[in-house]
Amino acid sequence: KDPNTPPLVFHWIPFIGSTVTYGMEPIKFFQSNRAKYGDVFTFVLLGKKTTVCLGRQGNDLVLNGKLKDVNAEEIYSPLTTPVFGKDVVYDCPNSRLLEQKKFVKFGLTTEAFRSYVPLIVNEVVEYVNRSPQFQGNKGTCDVSRTMAEITIYTASRSLQGKEVRDRFDSSFADLYHDLDMGFTPINFMLPWAPLPRNRKRDAAHHKISTTYMEIIKARREALKDGGKPDSEDMIWNLMGSVYKDGTPLPDYQIAHMMIALLMAGQHSSSTSSAWIVLNLATRPEIIEELYQEQINVLGADLPDLTYENLQTLPLNAQVIKETLRLHSPIHSIMRKVKSPLHVEGTPYTIPTSHSVIASPGISARDAEHFPNPETWEPHRWDPKEGDSKPEEEEETEDYGYGLVSKGAKSPYLPFGAGRHRCIGEQFAYVQLGAILATLVRLFKLSNPDGVKGIPDTDFSSLFSKPAHPAIVRWEKRG
Ligand code: HEM
Numbered sequence: 251k252d253p254n255t256p257p258l259v260f261h262w263i264p265f266i267g268s269t270v271t272y273g274m275e276p277i278k279f280f281q282s283n284r285a286k287y288g289d290v291f292t293f294v295l296l297g298k299k300t301t302v303c304l305g306r307q308g309n310d311l312v313l314n315g316k317l318k319d320v321n322a323e324e325i326y327s328p329l330t331t332p333v334f335g336k337d338v339v340y341d342c343p344n345s346r347l348l349e350q351k352k353f354v355k356f357g358l359t360t361e362a363f364r365s366y367v368p369l370i371v372n373e374v375v376e377y378v379n380r381s382p383q384f385q386g387n388k389g390t391c392d393v394s395r396t397m398a399e400i401t402i403y404t405a406s407r408s409l410q411g412k413e414v415r416d417r418f419d420s421s422f423a424d425l426y427h428d429l430d431m432g433f434t435p436i437n438f439m440l441p442w443a444p445l446p447r448n449r450k451r452d453a454a455h456h457k458i459s460t461t462y463m464e465i466i467k468a469r470r471e472a473l474k475d476g477g478k479p480d481s482e483d484m485i486w487n488l489m490g491s492v493y494k495d496g497t498p499l500p501d502y503q504i505a506h507m508m509i510a511l512l513m514a515g516q517h518s519s520s521t522s523s524a525w526i527v528l529n530l531a532t533r534p535e536i537i538e539e540l541y542q543e544q545i546n547v548l549g550a551d552l553p554d555l556t557y558e559n560l561q562t563l564p565l566n567a568q569v570i571k572e573t574l575r576l577h578s579p580i581h582s583i584m585r586k587v588k589s590p591l592h593v594e595g596t597p598y599t600i601p602t603s604h605s606v607i608a609s610p611g612i613s614a615r616d617a618e619h620f621p622n623p624e625t626w627e628p629h630r631w632d633p634k635e636g637d638s639k640p641e642e643e644e645e646t647e648d649y650g651y652g653l654v655s656k657g658a659k660s661p662y663l664p665f666g667a668g669r670h671r672c673i674g675e676q677f678a679y680v681q682l683g684a685i686l687a688t689l690v691r692l693f694k695l696s697n698p699d700g701v702k703g704i705p706d707t708d709f710s711s712l713f714s715k716p717a718h719p720a721i722v723r724w725e726k727r728g
């Protein structure tokens with residue numbers, strides 16, 4: 251064993267290595283090997299040497315790695331490019347992605363969020379009113395399916411725009427499903443695999459991107475006839491975006507970016523909102539606290555939710571924050587090593603034949619940072635008296651889409667850190683916050699008789715999600 255490379259996790263079968271043990275239970279796999287080998291260890295993932303870098307130092311090494319040392323697009327492009335489309339996100343140099351992230355981030359203004367909240371609330375209320383499973387005063391529901399539908403309706407109506415929302419009542423629903431078939435880990439672990447589902451993915455991608463381009467064309471025509479942008483959706487924002495070198499964002503790239511935002515938002519928000527509902531059902535008293543918080547802060551007459559008054563509901567936000575601590579949708583952040591990567595304070599140098607994985611979710615479950623880490627407890631985020639000291643100063647850097655924290659000291663990074671950090675955090679909090687506050691007004695929730703705790707986690711797809719069945723009992727408030 252070479253003392254300068256990290257320890258290799260024991261495995262019986264070449265190529266398969268630890269793929270199945272990791273794939274089925276990545277969090278347990280990381281925690282048990284961390285106990286044996288420490289924060290840095292290597293395992294075989296489908297024949298690929300993969301070095302895991304855990305803890306705050308591991309997060310920093312991978313997430314704040316220099317472009318010359320670690321590369322995201324080489325790993326992710328085989329998965330994302332066929333789904334999103336050419337020349338955006340991971341099918342272009344990182345400098346282009348940074349500009350694309352700037353366009354999106356700068357389109358998510360307070361003005362935009364102000365216009366989104368009533369649209370989101372209305373979609374939730376309409377969904378409950380028309381959905382067969384919510385007729386009557388009480389019943390049960392399939393949480394994953396319900397939250398996936400609420401997520402797609404609320405995101406398409408706000409961020410995507412009215413034309414896209416209307417198509418989800420028809421063609422887009424099936425097209426989205428076909429496109430989503432291509433969004434699977436196999437497509438970046440075995441990109442060459444000739445899966446039949448990839449043909450459906452490609453056909454769906456073509457139809458969806460063509461539709462986006464028709465929407466853009468119709469809007470440009472309307473502008474020519476003296477029309478004005480009539481909403482704060484992202485399509486209008488991208489239609490006015492221009493790269494640094496002076497070229498306007500081409501329509502096909504707008505279409506591809508909108509697909510990327512659709513996929514990102516759908517999977518992250520639908521799994522997160524499902525976990526919020528499932529955890530709340532184990533703590534009915536917290537639902538009543540959330541309801542009481544709205545009455546105390548907004549008034550017993552419960553005025554309509556707005557972007558502004560949503561910010562005055564701390565427990566509502568803490569429920570989201572705590573859910574993302576234990577149920578972050580992305581359990582493994584992967585990079586290709588491009589030049590030998592020395593791990594400070596160890597004898598290890600990770601060679602360029604390896605990939606690296608960071609898993610911020612591991613530090614978010616570390617008892618060193620969070621007492622009773624496995625317990626879902628939104629009150630752990632309650633502001634403490636004398637907590638006036640600002641969060642220990644976090645280093646920030648501007649990679650081209652505004653200042654982002656390097657997050658090197660924080661054990662809580664559900665949105666990543668550094669140059670690849672998420673730009674959807676604010677939108678996610680507005681969407682999840684408005685959905686949660688509305689559900690709290692409509693329902694009491696609880697676990698069905700005989701059901702204890704929350705469902706297991708299904709790690710087999712790209713985003714950790716609740717294993718089936720995931721059922722809760724609901725009862726309409728009087
Ligand atoms: C609960 C919700 C969400 C969570 C937990 C989440 C998490 C993450 C994480 C961990 C990353 C870093 C990935 C990496 O370093 O490889 C990321 C990046 C990103 N996310 Fe999100 N995300 C969420 C919602 C969204 C939404 C709603 C959007 C779009 C509207 C979005 C768009 C993006 C983009 C564009 C990136 C940048 C990727 C890169 O620079 O390589 N995310 N997200």
Ligand SMILES: N#Cc1ccc(COc2ccc(/C=C/c3ccc(C(F)(F)[C@](O)(Cn4cnnn4)c4ccc(F)cc4F)nc3)cc2)cc1
Binds near residue numbers: 581
């Ligand atoms: N046997 C077996 C066996 C073995 C292994 C396994 C499972 O192993 C693994 C390993 C790694 C992973 C990584 C998840 C991963 C990475 C990138 C992306 C993304 F790029 F797509 C995203 O970041 C997503 N995103 C960002 N914000 N919100 N969403 C994104 C970025 C920008 C963008 F514009 C749109 C985007 F949507 N998505 C998900 C998942 C599972 C199962 C079975």
